[in-house]
Amino acid sequence: MGSTEERVVAVIMVGGPTKGTRFRPLSLNIPKPLFPLAGQAMVHHPISACKKIPNLAQIYLVGFYEEREFALFVSSVSNELRVPVRYLREDKPHGSAGGLYNFRDLIMEDNPSHIVLLNCDVCCSFPLPEMLEAHRRYGGMGTILVIKVSPESAYQFGELVADPDTNELLHYTEKPETFVSDRINCGVYIFTPDIFTAIQGVSTQRKDRATLRRVSSFEALQPANRSLPTDYVRLDQDILSPLAGKKHLYVYETKDFWEQIKSPGMSLRSSGLYLAQFRFTSPHLLASGDGTKNATISGDVYIHPSAKVHPTAKIGPNVSISANARIGAGVRLVSCIILDDVEIKENAVVIHAIVGWKSSMGRWSRVQASGDYNAKLGVTILGESVIVEDEVVVINSIVLPNKTLNVSVQEEIIL
């Protein structure tokens, strides 16, 4: 009943290498979207969520990374989830909406009735089928996923005001200095193809203003948009804010978890949220054990099938262990991500940390942190191939790749 007409295309913005330096030092070794949370690449989570949408035709990943960085992942995830995923590289910055517009021909090839736009670095339950249904009921051009946050933290995001009955977006402002609303923009959107017309409208308007500037010196002095190229269109300031209150945009509120994954500390928190979600959606992915044949597991834990964990170790809660890791006898792991090929020797302890690929921790060594995900040194990060020698303690620190620690350190960044 019209279902063959109602195809959906999803676009996931994945960013690029020099754009966000907040994810260092982990981003020195891997593109942020491919960093594993709860055992799956960060971008894998929104891709799986898109799969739940009926009539999903295609998923595009859009970013500034080199194609070869995503080639392997894209082919593997397409096979695994049986959904066509393709990486598209932006040649230059077009802004969050301009990027979408840049690939409109490709997106519209499948003649979709709806376009789902997601930011990759968002940790979320992605209630896309429900959101799509709500969007159809509203009948607008776009629906924005929103969540209620504490008033004190709202200023970090895009704040929205919506009509409580019709859910129409009445007002939108990005990172305001004063309090506007405790409902914020989650970075997940559903649009109809009219969005492209709206984006084009912004470009044209800017082009006209540029022409006007050449004619009128007054226009030339206006600070706003003075230095933006005409095809650089930002979703928040250029589309959402101006269109609010004009019966084009609506909101859908989620009461589930939501976090922005900007720092390595937040990736540990997000990994925990996804592990908790697995308990309901995919419990077979979580590990279990009671110390007899397998290690003692407490809370939500993911262990890659190729990892080896000694039965006397105690793992969890919130632990994710990647491929080929070796966890020795008597090891205690709490709230941590252990990446590929890591070796942790006997009786070592890890609490609130990320242990980088190929690193090794000596016997009775201890790597820990306060666990404050927002603090710069709140989660200890060991980069790739870091060696922590026997009995050494590393607290609230960040260690760049290829370092050997033979003395204990606290509150330090080690280059």
Place this chain on the structure above:
Amino acid sequence: MKALILVGGFGTRLRPLTLSVPKPLVEFANKPMILHQIEALKAIGVTEVVLAINYQPEVMLNFLKEFETKLGIKITCSQETEPLGTAGPLALARDNLVDDSGEPFFVLNSDVISEYPLQEMIDFHKSHGGEASILVTKVDEPSKYGVVVMEESTGQVERFVEKPKVFVGNKINAGIYLLNPSVLDQIELRPTSIEKEVFPNIAAEKKLYAMVLPGFWMDIGQPRDYITGLRLYLDSLKKKSSPKLAFGPHIIGNVLVDESAKIGEGCLIGPDVAIGSGCIVESGVRLSRCTIMRGVRVKKHACISSSIIGWHSTVGQWARVENMTILGEDVHVCDEIYSNGGVVLPHKEIKSSILNPEIVM
């Protein structure tokens, strides 16, 4: 004649510079560190240089192609698949280092900058007839290093003492050796330390001799020593009346300026400054005791001292950058910003002042 340069690992002490470029290719006095050594070796007739590396061989190999032809010397890489210490790489490169001539070969550490008195070393080696010669240098604080205890008149080495707690001597291993091929017979292909295992054995046989390095010596593997090393190097250029040093009313002391760099009006440059190719130093800028890498733009009225500014960075107008500030590649310090010892990773913009030494990731 052959030579081996121990290039080794990741150069972590020279981060953030070595996050962009492998350490031997980081410029010192406007020339890649390793080129200083390769040129000194070529000058005394070395025909083949082996680089013992274990990191980023592709980048090194590209560099080599360029310089092999330019310099007319054969350069090969010997890649360690596991770290082999300071002696193991020699065993690995054995086939490149010994030939039928039976001549001794040089071994250099890539972090060391000095006068390279290599011809004097060859003469010294011939005169004592031993198996191995090492260069030693006098330092003020010997207990930070490995001290070489030697007989003063002949130079015969009695023993090595690593980081001695009491004073045993003030000459330390300068990291430049001249070895007979027979030394290789004593080195196995496994992680081995030349100072702890190989040399003590040769010293016990009374076949190891040390020559005191005349002139300057510096291990420039970390930023503070890199800056001191530049002063010593430029000083030695001055002593030789080198035409490479800049002169003019805006120059104080020893300064090196690449010919493609542009310096504006009203600047005061020096002492101990190196300005790399393609740099633009705008008017009214004060530079002292610093290295400005290729492609940097220093804007008007800025002041930089005791710092290293990484490739293609910019320092804003009226900015003040001092006290061991190290900027990685492509770092942009905004106008009027103050940096006191900021260590900044590549591709960052500094929009607020750094009041105390800190690492900016």
